[in-house]
Amino acid sequence: MGKLLEVKHLKKYFPTKSGMLHAVDDVSFSIEEGKTLGVVGESGCGKSTLGRVILHLLPLTEGTILYNGKDISNPSKTELHELRRNMQMVFQDPYSSINPRQSVAEIIGEPLKVYRVCKTKAEYHERVRELMDIVGLPERYEHSYPHELDGGRRQRIGIGRALALNPRFIVCDEPVSALDVSIQAQILNLMMDLQEERNLTYIFVTHDLSVVKHISDDIMVMYLGVVVEKSAARALFEKQLHPYTKALLSAIPRAKLGGARNRILLKGELTSPIEPPKACRFAVRCPYATDRCAQEEPTLEEVLPEHYVACHYVKEINRL
Amino acid sequence: MELLEIKNLVVQYSVGRDVVQAVNGISLTVKEGATIGLVGETGAGKTTTALSVMGLVPNPPGKVKSGEILLDGEDLLKKSNKEMRKIRGKDIAMIFQDPMTSLNPVMTVGEQIMEVIQLHEKISRQDAQKKACEMLELVGIPGQRYGEYPHQFSGGMKQRVIIAIALACNPRLLIADEPTTALDVTIQAQVLDMMRRLKETYKTAMILITHDLGVVAEVCDQVAIMYAGEIVEKGTLEDIYESPRHPYTIGLFQSIPDLDVESERLNIIPGMMPDPAALPEGCNFCERCQHATEQCKKQPPVVRLSDTHEVQCFLAQDEKGGE
Numbered sequence: 001m002g003k004l005l006e007v008k009h010l011k012k013y014f015p016t017k018s019g020m021l022h023a024v025d026d027v028s029f030s031i032e033e034g035k036t037l038g039v040v041g042e043s044g045c046g047k048s049t050l051g052r053v054i055l056h057l058l059p060l061t062e063g064t065i066l067y068n069g070k071d072i073s074n075p076s077k078t079e080l081h082e083l084r085r086n087m088q089m090v091f092q093d094p095y096s097s098i099n100p101r102q103s104v105a106e107i108i109g110e111p112l113k114v115y116r117v118c119k120t121k122a123e124y125h126e127r128v129r130e131l132m133d134i135v136g137l138p139e140r141y142e143h144s145y146p147h148e149l150d151g152g153r154r155q156r157i158g159i160g161r162a163l164a165l166n167p168r169f170i171v172c173d174e175p176v177s178a179l180d181v182s183i184q185a186q187i188l189n190l191m192m193d194l195q196e197e198r199n200l201t202y203i204f205v206t207h208d209l210s211v212v213k214h215i216s217d218d219i220m221v222m223y224l225g226v227v228v229e230k231s232a233a234r235a236l237f238e239k240q241l242h243p244y245t246k247a248l249l250s251a252i253p254r255a256k257l258g259g260a261r262n263r264i265l266l267k268g269e270l271t272s273p274i275e276p277p278k279a280c281r282f283a284v285r286c287p288y289a290t291d292r293c294a295q296e297e298p299t300l301e302e303v304l305p306e307h308y309v310a311c312h313y314v315k316e317i318n319r320l
Numbered sequence: 321m322e323l324l325e326i327k328n329l330v331v332q333y334s335v336g337r338d339v340v341q342a343v344n345g346i347s348l349t350v351k352e353g354a355t356i357g358l359v360g361e362t363g364a365g366k367t368t369t370a371l372s373v374m375g376l377v378p379n380p381p382g383k384v385k386s387g388e389i390l391l392d393g394e395d396l397l398k399k400s401n402k403e404m405r406k407i408r409g410k411d412i413a414m415i416f417q418d419p420m421t422s423l424n425p426v427m428t429v430g431e432q433i434m435e436v437i438q439l440h441e442k443i444s445r446q447d448a449q450k451k452a453c454e455m456l457e458l459v460g461i462p463g464q465r466y467g468e469y470p471h472q473f474s475g476g477m478k479q480r481v482i483i484a485i486a487l488a489c490n491p492r493l494l495i496a497d498e499p500t501t502a503l504d505v506t507i508q509a510q511v512l513d514m515m516r517r518l519k520e521t522y523k524t525a526m527i528l529i530t531h532d533l534g535v536v537a538e539v540c541d542q543v544a545i546m547y548a549g550e551i552v553e554k555g556t557l558e559d560i561y562e563s564p565r566h567p568y569t570i571g572l573f574q575s576i577p578d579l580d581v582e583s584e585r586l587n588i589i590p591g592m593m594p595d596p597a598a599l600p601e602g603c604n605f606c607e608r609c610q611h612a613t614e615q616c617k618k619q620p621p622v623v624r625l626s627d628t629h630e631v632q633c634f635l636a637q638d639e640k641g642g643e
Contacts, residue, residue, distance in 0.1 A: 004430050034374060042507075043502035103326065127541060151362075180361035180362050181572065182571065182572065182575045182589040182592075183361075183576070183592065184587050185575040185577075185586040185588040185589075188586055189585055189586055205596065207504065209505075209579070210579050213577065236584060246508060247506060248505060249579075251505040251506045251508065252505055252579065253532060253534030253535045253537065254537065254579065255532075255561070255573060255576050257533045257561045257562065259465070263509065266506045266509075266510070267473050267511060269476060269477075269507060270474075317624060
């Protein structure tokens with residue numbers, strides 16, 4: 001299987017009054033067809049921006065994006081129109097990402113109209129019903145409006161809309177974080193089934209490591225715009241090498257007794273992403289930081305096979 | 321010693337012609353110094369229960385239909401607004417879910433802490449100010465930030481300010497409504513750690529409302545699981561986490577993605593919560609329950625499994641009867 005998407009040295013800066021905000025700073029990765037890359041991090045780490053830049057919902061500042069081997073970094077309007085047929089997005093908030101004045105069928109059918117996929121009205125209606133069936137929306141909701149449905153069903157509309165044009169690649173931006181656990185499990189299962197049936201490729205952006213563990217093949221952990229650790233999902237959950245990943249994983253409250261685990265409590269909070277100094281961005285909160293971390297920016301290096309970490313002291317910390 | 325006792329509380333909201341049955345006869349006891357977790361999904365009636373205790377159910381459309389809420393044996397539902405104002409903030413304090421919207425944006429954080437203290441204590445302005453500074457330090461914010469406005473604080477810091485306000489008058493009962501839901505995990509860990517320490521120091525009883533069974537396992541001693549306005553199961557942490565008996569509780573545990581176990585698919589509870597304006601007859605969970613039988617169309621009994629463990633389900637009764 002080939003690489004469907006390749007991103008090289010991607011940067012996205014936002015100009016602000018007090019200087020350049022480095023939302024995504026030199027991020028590189030690739031995804032094979034049919035696989036899922038989980039992008040994990042806390043608010044403000046640039047994970048959503050990354051997803052949006054890849055889909056050209058935001059213009060990139062620097063870097064290259066290759067889709068199927070073709071450079072799509074600066075597409076023309078017609079190229080973009082064609083790309084969107086193959087690259088879709090499921091948004092975080094099922095309350096604000098769908099038009100409240102359109103019925104369920106109209107929302108799901110809109111991409112079909114924009115791309116003039118169906119030749120006849122009958123074909124169009126049939127396709128909309130088929131899509132509703134795929135995402136598990138009963139036909140009786142066809143003429144319902146979003147406000148009549150709960151969060152889980154609304155998210156199903158969002159997924160149906162993303163699937164309408166048979167895309168190959170979908171960016172899922174926190175698709176389950178607004179949902180209750182029992183509904184969250186339903187939606188995650190649906191997304192995994194769809195991936196299997198259609199050989200879809202996902203970028204799954206989330207703050208929830210337990211969700212991402214379930215759905216991803218590879219995981220990329222971001223902190224303040226940079227990638228701090230990247231590896232296969234299984235390897236990452238077996239052994240976290242970067243101090244931030246360790247802390248992040250240990251901070252998750254587990255629904256189990258005997259929670260006297262060795263929790264790493266981080267000091268302080270995220271520092272400002274505006275004009276960050278040439279240093280390790282995690283150094284301020286890192287329990288292992290030294291002077292070197294405040295002066296020199298670590299690069300992402302292959303520490304174990306296929307396991308990349310950006311930390312000066314990764315070997316010492318993990319006794320490798 | 322029982323601090324708070326809720327008996328058969330029923331709260332309804334009238335929306336147009338519909339009557340939304342938000343809380344349907346729940347009973348709950350909070351002992352002094354204990355922490356009880358009230359767990360459930362959106363619409364289970366957790367927040368309405370909390371608002372009833374505070375006397376803050378918006379009326380109209382909401383109305384406490386029946387039941388008693390006893391604080392030290394005195395029924396809060398019979399108190400006048402004026403009397404309730406003296407209790408709120410002093411005896412019972414509440415932390416609201418969203419730290420972004422529950423602070424006043426045009427008042428400094430220090431003044432907001434001071435406000436509570438001055439309302440409930442005979443104290444000079446200087447002393448109140450000093451105490452407000454101490455409260456800020458207590459929750460890990462430097463006292464110099466007294467004069468800053470909420471927008472100058474991050475989400476985690478704002479939640480700390482709210483906790484400082486809630487604890488300012490040493491309440492005996494603290495109701496925390498999803499106190500960490502809006503926060504990132506590493507910040508959540510900090511705030512939970514702090515809440516646990518403060519609870520131990522001040523022996524404050526707490527009702528922690530959350531949908532996160534992980535948070536409950538870390539902070540609480542007792543758990544009550546709510547579903548569609550009823551408490552379907554309650555017990556100690558061990559009762560609920562080690563031998564859950566209600567099919568909903570079991571389903572809830574299974575639908576959480578587990579970090580320590582390898583599995584391909586998540587177990588799900590089919591369907592969704594019933595419309596609270598049109599609850600099914602009998603057991604509210606029966607439409608989603610794989611064990612449902614004919615008898616579930618009647619109101620299920622509350623079965624006492626032990627001194628601490630109670631479950632509202634026919635299944636438990638049948639099993640107990642068979643023993």
